[in-house]
Amino acid sequence: MCPTIARILPILALCAACGSTGQDVYPLRVEGAGTATATLTVPAREPEACASPCACDGGDWQVTLERADVAFGPLYLCASVRAEPDLCPESLAELLDVGVIDALDPTPALLGEGHALTGRAQSAMWDYGRSWLFTSAGVRPDAIAPEGHSLVLRGSATRGATRLRFAADVDVDPSEAGLYGVQSAPVRRDLAGPSERLLVRVDPGAWVARVNFDALACARVAATDEDVVIAPGTTAWNALHGAMTNARLPAITGESSVTP
Amino acid sequence: MRRGARLRLGAWTSLTHLRVRTNFTGYRERSRTNPDWVGRGDLNEQLNDAVSLGANASYRLRTFAPASWARGTVELGAVARLDRIEQAQNLLQAPQNETWDRRVDATLQTLDVGAFVDLDWRFARVLRLRGGVRADALAYDVDDRLGNFIPRIRPDAYIVGYRRTAFGLAAGPRVTLEYAPVPTFSAFASYGEGFRSPQARTLDEGETTPFARVRSGDVGVRWRLDTRGRLDVTAAGYLTALSTDVVFEPESARLEPVGPTSRLGAVLYVTARPWTWLTASGSATFVRATLDAPPVPTNANPNPPYEPGQLLPYVPPVVLRVDVGAKHTLARVGGGDLAGRVGVGFSYLSSRPLPFGAFADPVALLDASASLRWRWFELGVEAFNLADTRYAATEYSFASTWSTTETPSRLPARHLAAGAPLTVLGTLGVTL
Numbered sequence: 001m002c003p004t005i006a007r008i009l010p011i012l013a014l015c016a017a018c019g020s021t022g023q024d025v026y027p028l029r030v031e032g033a034g035t036a037t038a039t040l041t042v043p044a045r046e047p048e049a050c051a052s053p054c055a056c057d058g059g060d061w062q063v064t065l066e067r068a069d070v071a072f073g074p075l076y077l078c079a080s081v082r083a084e085p086d087l088c089p090e091s092l093a094e095l096l097d098v099g100v101i102d103a104l105d106p107t108p109a110l111l112g113e114g115h116a117l118t119g120r121a122q123s124a125m126w127d128y129g130r131s132w133l134f135t136s137a138g139v140r141p142d143a144i145a146p147e148g149h150s151l152v153l154r155g156s157a158t159r160g161a162t163r164l165r166f167a168a169d170v171d172v173d174p175s176e177a178g179l180y181g182v183q184s185a186p187v188r189r190d191l192a193g194p195s196e197r198l199l200v201r202v203d204p205g206a207w208v209a210r211v212n213f214d215a216l217a218c219a220r221v222a223a224t225d226e227d228v229v230i231a232p233g234t235t236a237w238n239a240l241h242g243a244m245t246n247a248r249l250p251a252i253t254g255e256s257s258v259t260p
Numbered sequence: 261m262r263r264g265a266r267l268r269l270g271a272w273t274s275l276t277h278l279r280v281r282t283n284f285t286g287y288r289e290r291s292r293t294n295p296d297w298v299g300r301g302d303l304n305e306q307l308n309d310a311v312s313l314g315a316n317a318s319y320r321l322r323t324f325a326p327a328s329w330a331r332g333t334v335e336l337g338a339v340a341r342l343d344r345i346e347q348a349q350n351l352l353q354a355p356q357n358e359t360w361d362r363r364v365d366a367t368l369q370t371l372d373v374g375a376f377v378d379l380d381w382r383f384a385r386v387l388r389l390r391g392g393v394r395a396d397a398l399a400y401d402v403d404d405r406l407g408n409f410i411p412r413i414r415p416d417a418y419i420v421g422y423r424r425t426a427f428g429l430a431a432g433p434r435v436t437l438e439y440a441p442v443p444t445f446s447a448f449a450s451y452g453e454g455f456r457s458p459q460a461r462t463l464d465e466g467e468t469t470p471f472a473r474v475r476s477g478d479v480g481v482r483w484r485l486d487t488r489g490r491l492d493v494t495a496a497g498y499l500t501a502l503s504t505d506v507v508f509e510p511e512s513a514r515l516e517p518v519g520p521t522s523r524l525g526a527v528l529y530v531t532a533r534p535w536t537w538l539t540a541s542g543s544a545t546f547v548r549a550t551l552d553a554p555p556v557p558t559n560a561n562p563n564p565p566y567e568p569g570q571l572l573p574y575v576p577p578v579v580l581r582v583d584v585g586a587k588h589t590l591a592r593v594g595g596g597d598l599a600g601r602v603g604v605g606f607s608y609l610s611s612r613p614l615p616f617g618a619f620a621d622p623v624a625l626l627d628a629s630a631s632l633r634w635r636w637f638e639l640g641v642e643a644f645n646l647a648d649t650r651y652a653a654t655e656y657s658f659a660s661t662w663s664t665t666e667t668p669s670r671l672p673a674r675h676l677a678a679g680a681p682l683t684v685l686g687t688l689g690v691t692l
Contacts, residue, residue: 090671094671120563122563
């Protein structure tokens, strides 16, 4: 072989191997946590918000949460501004498992091991333990979801002599097959590499604060009843559902903190 | 016609039919026609029926020699091509192939009229200059029967369809300079500009057709190292830049724009004939194909990741091919020569970059053939993939969902189509 060519060939071969697309799939640890606030004050609603024949006495409700278990997952982080299946054919990061967050415990606990690519996530979509796959006939709760629900909430609310023991089982279901319980949640997070850790923090107090306890008290059959079930379709249930899916979304943070 | 001049006229027509059914992604599609229809399998059917008519004419003037050291010709020409294409893309549900969504239903009519002028001149017997300019006018008439699609959530305010026309002009020069100071050595350099016409359905009404500009240059040498022709070497380097390139997008099963790209490469081609009965040839292509700007932002990815020097997917940086063949008379049988021929070929594709940072495995394949020839008869055997290597004929990186019961992953993953295993073919040929 010509000596010149012999010298050039290795250089060309090296050049051919240059460059990098800079992306590798790496494991992503996803943790969940709640807040330390098991008791909170829910301000009384304005008098005009009180349902007849009840009357508001103007006092605040002291709410104590005894149980707040939240099923969370699967979770997808997307590069698109809006996380919808059509706009996010490929995710940047995902957690396919479902985990249960004890929302009254502020200590992060493992939800599951996911995977991620490097890039900037701008939105997220997820289910609260109840998914509707393209290929299934309807919504299916994950086996790990607490009693099959997205949220199991137990607690009491007290105002003066009035005491309510409330219970709510909230199901956040996708509206159609292939969609997710929460779509297009804004997130801004740069996924940088294998040391990544994602934290999902839910605040059940913020959800409960949207419940109209005055109306809940008025809806009792007898004024002396303490136990109140927040049933699907009621105003209080819709308030919790709306808080979980829109108004008070969990914060998805990591080493470089980001809050929706 | 003047003596020494040449007139060429030609006409052609073609009829092509293509129907392809592929499912790259499993169960990820939702019907646009009826969004309640989901999970029926992403079996994409693509149809392309085309009728084409073409004509060309060229007139080369007789050789002109203004000086004893300069002589050459000028050629003028024109080409025209008319296509009428029916395109359709549907989602089918196997096994009955029921249509559960219509994605494309269009008729395209395209007209390309071009004109060119070419020069071919020699100076002092050692320098040859070839070059010219070509200009094309392209007109498009698109009847997109599913254009202005009305999703079910919107009330009908018009009848679905989008008929439009577009027109564009493209012109580019090309020139090649070849220098051959001695019969055994020549050096050449060339530069050219061309265009890639757009997918007609991407054009809007009255849009000036956005051609993808291609600029390409190369330099090289041809060297006969042995005066008896026993060893020839050709080496060339090239640089090609495209203003807008395309890559295959499995989600839509078609090519999608990716942005400007360039390819910097080199080719080495060697042929050797050390004995009259033995021939060997080898070629090596090295290329560094890169994306020269961030990929085209889309709704799905408004900030696509990009690093300077990012490799273009699917382009193998190294391609090698080596062939060795031997041919010899073995004996004289029945008044005729019994000739034998054997050959082996080796192909190598280096690891190819894939989207989302993945890389395909390299591919190395060995082929062999042998034959015996006597009088009019030839009996041969060819073996492809002699080592029965398991390899990927094509490899992509994208997200897919094949399980109907598990939570689907949306992360891109490597997908491959298996290459052919060891294949042996026997042939019996008769030469009359």
